[in-house]
Amino acid sequence: MPEWGTERQHLIEKAKVVVIGAGGVKSTLLMSLTAVGIGKIRIVEFDKVEISNLNRQLLYSTDNIGLSKAECCEKRLRDLNPNSTIELVNEKIDSSNIESLCDDFDFVVEGGDSPASRNLVNEFCLSKQIPFTHASAQFNYGYVFSVIPMLKTACFACFFPKDHSRNETTGPVPVSVLSTSIAGSLGASEVLKWFMGYHDSMFVNRRLCFSSLLLSSEFTVKEQSRNPGCPICARYY
Numbered sequence: 743m744p745e746w747g748t749e750r751q752h753l754i755e756k757a758k759v760v761v762i763g764a765g766g767v768k769s770t771l772l773m774s775l776t777a778v779g780i781g782k783i784r785i786v787e788f789d790k791v792e793i794s795n796l797n798r799q800l801l802y803s804t805d806n807i808g809l810s811k812a813e814c815c816e817k818r819l820r821d822l823n824p825n826s827t828i829e830l831v832n833e834k835i836d837s838s839n840i841e842s843l844c845d846d847f848d849f850v851v852e853g854g855d856s857p858a859s860r861n862l863v864n865e866f867c868l869s870k871q872i873p874f875t876h877a878s879a880q881f882n883y884g885y886v887f888s889v890i891p892m893l894k895t896a897c898f899a900c901f902f903p904k905d906h907s908r909n910e911t912t913g914p915v916p917v918s919v920l921s922t923s924i925a926g927s928l929g930a931s932e933v934l935k936w937f938m939g940y941h942d943s944m945f946v947n948r949r950l951c952f953s954s955l956l957l958s959s960e961f962t963v964k965e966q967s968r969n970p971g972c973p974i975c976a977r978y979y
């Protein structure tokens with residue numbers, strides 16, 4: 743493809759990405775990033791595979807039930823592309839380990855299922871000037887956006903001002919494989935746009951939202967400029 747080419751493929755080979763979580767959205771995202779040949783991917787995931795995961799978490803199969811997601815995921819991705827370096831970290835990300843987990847990487851993908859991890863990643867990436875993508879799906883809908891701290895773009899807390907406590911308040915919600923797969927593909931495209939140099943087409947200061955309802959599908963873009971009163975990015979910009 744002319745917009746891809748050998749030169750950009752080499753940029754992808756040098757890329758180092760941390761992905762927080764390896765659930766539904768990240769299944770599609772991780773398989774996409776591995777298949778295209780991202781050079782190094784570190785996966786931070788502490789959960790075990792359950793039967794209820796299998797309707798959307800495409801990395802796993804019935805013989806993985808009860809096993810560590812990180813280990814199953816690593817094997818699946820290594821089998822998919824042995825030329826990518828896949829590292830697993832069987833830990834929950836928190837304020838004590840985030841620096842050692844992310845500091846040597848060029849890009850972070852998050853979308854964790856708790857406000858605590860989302861806001862932790864947001865603040866860490868702002869403080870270290872590491873770009874990141876948030877890719878998320880719930881029920882029949884989802885959204886994707888990116889934050890580029892060196893360009894002072896809207897941060898996670900600008901998008902979700904009521905979600906910047908570090909409380910672990912959210913629980914599991916229903917989600918379909920259609921939503922997780924779309925969000926995973928859109929998230930992977932944000933990562934590739936960053937490394938291939940297509941920064942202008944990334945979803946920064948705007949959020950790409952979709953609905954994968956069986957009877958009415960739609961994509962919409964919601965603009966979100968940086969909130970000058972945002973208490974989070976104001977500390978770093």
Ligand SMILES: [Zn+2]
Pocket residue numbers: 896897898899900901969972973974975976
């Ligand atoms: Zn902000």
